[in-house]
Amino acid sequence: MAGLELRNIRKSFGSTDVLKGLSLEIADGEFLSLVGESGCGKSTLLRIISGLEAPDSGEVLIAGEVVNTASPKDRNISMVFQDYALYPHMSVAQNIAMPLIMARLPLHARLPLVNLVSPRARSIKPVIASEVEAVARQLRIEHLLNRRPAELSGGQRQRVALGRALVRHPKLFLMDEPLSNLDAKLRVEVRKEITELHQSTGYTFVYVTHDQTEAMTMSHRVALLQKGELLQLATPSTLYADPNSVSVARFIGSPEINILPVSVGAEDLRVGTVVHPGLAFNLSSCVQIGLRPEAARLVGSQDVSTDFKLAYNRHLSEDLGHEVLLHGTLAGVQDTPFRLRVSQAIGQRAVLDTQEELFVGFDCSDLLYFDAQGERLRDARFSMAMREAAQ
Numbered sequence: 001m002a003g004l005e006l007r008n009i010r011k012s013f014g015s016t017d018v019l020k021g022l023s024l025e026i027a028d029g030e031f032l033s034l035v036g037e038s039g040c041g042k043s044t045l046l047r048i049i050s051g052l053e054a055p056d057s058g059e060v061l062i063a064g065e066v067v068n069t070a071s072p073k074d075r076n077i078s079m080v081f082q083d084y085a086l087y088p089h090m091s092v093a094q095n096i097a098m099p100l101i102m103a104r105l106p107l108h109a110r111l112p113l114v115n116l117v118s119p120r121a122r123s124i125k126p127v128i129a130s131e132v133e134a135v136a137r138q139l140r141i142e143h144l145l146n147r148r149p150a151e152l153s154g155g156q157r158q159r160v161a162l163g164r165a166l167v168r169h170p171k172l173f174l175m176d177e178p179l180s181n182l183d184a185k186l187r188v189e190v191r192k193e194i195t196e197l198h199q200s201t202g203y204t205f206v207y208v209t210h211d212q213t214e215a216m217t218m219s220h221r222v223a224l225l226q227k228g229e230l231l232q233l234a235t236p237s238t239l240y241a242d243p244n245s246v247s248v249a250r251f252i253g254s255p256e257i258n259i260l261p262v263s264v265g266a267e268d269l270r271v272g273t274v275v276h277p278g279l280a281f282n283l284s285s286c287v288q289i290g291l292r293p294e295a296a297r298l299v300g301s302q303d304v305s306t307d308f309k310l311a312y313n314r315h316l317s318e319d320l321g322h323e324v325l326l327h328g329t330l331a332g333v334q335d336t337p338f339r340l341r342v343s344q345a346i347g348q349r350a351v352l353d354t355q356e357e358l359f360v361g362f363d364c365s366d367l368l369y370f371d372a373q374g375e376r377l378r379d380a381r382f383s384m385a386m387r388e389a390a391q
């Protein structure tokens, strides 16, 4: 049974169609990320799942039950936001305890004085305190329980927000850009902690981010949205290696994939200044190719080991120590940027340091083919007749 199912969800705000009939299924215990550019509808979708927002049409099912009419608190969902949303006047322990108090004590028993004398409140308090301590231990914040949010670092506040969400043992854990207020180093640390949390709890996680690295490193599957539509839902490695479209290929991967215009003849392929005879399969509608910056490499001027070799005009080098990112253009494709990762590990750096004139080589098997609309031509292939004959 699916942990969560969305059926044809539509939502507009005024004349803006934010979600245009979105359907997807998330398995029980899965970690799924919703990614996409700002304004594509990620947060709106999360709010619809949580019940904070109602869809104009479509159904939300949790554990097989339609929950469209259920209030947020009856959906057994926890949500963690980017801005933590902690109560500033309460201690960490009180913040984490709050969802349990709300769920287990009637309103009158929560009032400060009644709280002291109500038998129910008095019997339940130690139970809640031990549950809060257990969650705090899990998140390694037990030493902070008496502090207020203002006395915590950003990472600690985020852990408190996670603790407050976790303490209710929700069916579904929703997170809306929970790391975006943290600095880069802390983001990596808390990212790992959230992944571990998912592994140890086994809860279903839906995670919103515009950061593809977060989505790729944490998730079982990633749903890529664009303008309220689902572009592709797949595992991180499938999105990287087998994208449906130029939009997906561009969004996934860093640095961004190179997209180059090409022309295709009956049995040849032109990339920039190079026309290669070969065997083309279903390539007639191909007008652009994709090539990952890590799939191309620097080659010597005499090197003939790759299917394609083009002169490279370097504009900028970014030295990251373990690799150098090159920005430039290929001969004959001056208007299109071409990025290249030059790896220290495979000896490419030496070519960069010693060679005056640079050449980039790549093979047909590394190319992705796209039509004029940016759709992937999956059954298209171009193979080098001469290389094949030589083998």
Ligand SMILES: Nc1ncnc2c1ncn2[C@@H]1O[C@H](COP(=O)(O)OP(=O)(O)OP(=O)(O)O)[C@@H](O)[C@H]1O
Pocket (backbone or CB within 6 Å): 013, 016, 018, 036, 037, 038, 039, 040, 041, 042, 043, 044, 045, 210
């Ligand atoms: N309550 C609202 N009233 C009017 N428009 C809204 C409302 N909520 C969201 N929108 C609009 O809906 C669109 C999608 O917003 P949403 O917050 O879902 O995008 P997002 O993908 O989460 O963006 P971001 O990454 O910037 O948070 C935006 O154009 C936004 O301005």
